[in-house]
Amino acid sequence: MALLSVVVPVYRVEDYLPACLDSILGQGFDDLELVAVDDASDDGSAAILADYAARDSRVRVLTLPVNRGLGAARNAGLAASTGDYVWFVDSDDWLTDGTLWAVADRLAETNADLLVTGFARVFPNGAVKENKVSWAGPTPETFRLAQVPGLLKLLHIACNKVVRRQLLVDLGLAFRPGWYEDVAFSLPLMIAADRITLLDRYSYAYRQRATGSITRTVSDRHFEVFDQWEFVFRFLGDRAEELRAPVFARAVWHLLQVLNHGARVPPGRRREFFARLVAFHRAERPAGGYPLPPGDEGVKHRLVAHNAFLLFEALRAGRKMQVQMVKRATRPAGAKPRVSDAVP
Incomplete structure (x- = not known):
């Protein structure tokens, strides 16, 4: 052995x-x-x-x-x-x-x-x-x-x-x-x-x-992430109640990462993914609450808690526009715009 x-x-x-x-x-x-x-x-x-x-x-x-x-x-x-x-x-x-x-x-x-x-x-x-x-x-x-x-x-x-x-x-x-x-x-x-x-x-x-990574593959299979996190909470059960809040915060963070990535959830199913996230949030949220992360991340958590999909999408679009404007403002004079600088 x-x-x-x-x-x-x-x-x-x-x-x-x-x-x-x-x-x-x-x-x-x-x-x-x-x-x-x-x-x-x-x-x-x-x-x-x-x-x-x-x-x-x-x-x-x-x-x-x-x-x-x-x-x-x-x-x-x-x-x-x-x-x-x-x-x-x-x-x-x-x-x-x-x-x-x-x-x-x-x-x-x-x-x-x-x-x-x-x-x-x-x-x-x-x-x-x-x-x-x-x-x-x-x-x-x-x-x-x-x-x-x-x-x-x-x-x-x-x-x-x-x-x-x-x-x-x-x-x-x-x-x-x-x-x-x-x-x-x-x-x-x-x-x-x-x-x-x-x-x-x-x-x-x-x-x-x-190429070849699931993290860069647009697919309906990204919905499977919910099954994995639901298993985690079934496993957690009553094993360590003090871990429920930090595990929940990490789960919401990860689910938001999947949704916010441009090459994962198909565009036409974003609302459905958000709805699954809302349902997960309501089912697993610790009774005593959990510490919200600071900044935009905390705002996203609040939008999930209030089932505010349109506001969530508006925040995401605004941040993307802001990033593109910063890229353009800092581009050297005379440099040609890159394809990736185009605002969707």
Whole structure:
């Protein structure tokens, strides 16, 4: 049994897969198994996995007969894992040098149920935007989420979380179907963990692909985000009433982010999405209320509470116009306007 099972779901990533696998296997860390799940990928990924498995005994490959999606592939890898801890690493991302040793040391120091690492978004132009776990605020060596609710404000992805496998077994927690599956995995995990620890280190490189990401895909499937957040509140139940307000605030923030993004909710369904948000707000709002964020964000929360869709859209249009005017005012003299400067 290894200390760490790294689960890598694989689908149509032949251009990125070797770099991902090398970043895990090339760190000189042997107390691990790498469980690669070929989700019926129809490119050259299967051959790459076969080559790595033939050369490295730490690699095991599972092959799914039909494509089942990211969450199901992760669940298959989890079921096959034997390590004390599990880390889900997406096959177009990578781990930074020295990360596995740093993670192992931190786990040995803390005996944590959940370790949350720092990560960075890496953009196609090479820009790196780091996300530090220290942004959650001062923390003891290990803690429960209720002690450090600021942890909720970090991006709720699964890939920067190393979790005790037995905790997942005891909770019966797995990835749910649908888009935004990380929400209904990461939030319950943080709520349930008795011993959380942080590794304030840029450990995970989160590739921001120019195409192919659901965050840049206009689709009705963005409505699935409500199912994920509703599951979070069913899981929360009476477990930790003191967490209801900060979890609710984070949920509304995220749902507004989805609605406000120009390349997600189809324009013709924005009113319907807003109505679902209003219904969610009324169903899950803590009886004692919750702290509203400052500025425009707080105004948006109030507009949701009052079911004021037209005012919400007017605020959004006004802010977009303001941004465009600032861009034009600061454009160098003689510069030609860009297509992106056109006001819709």
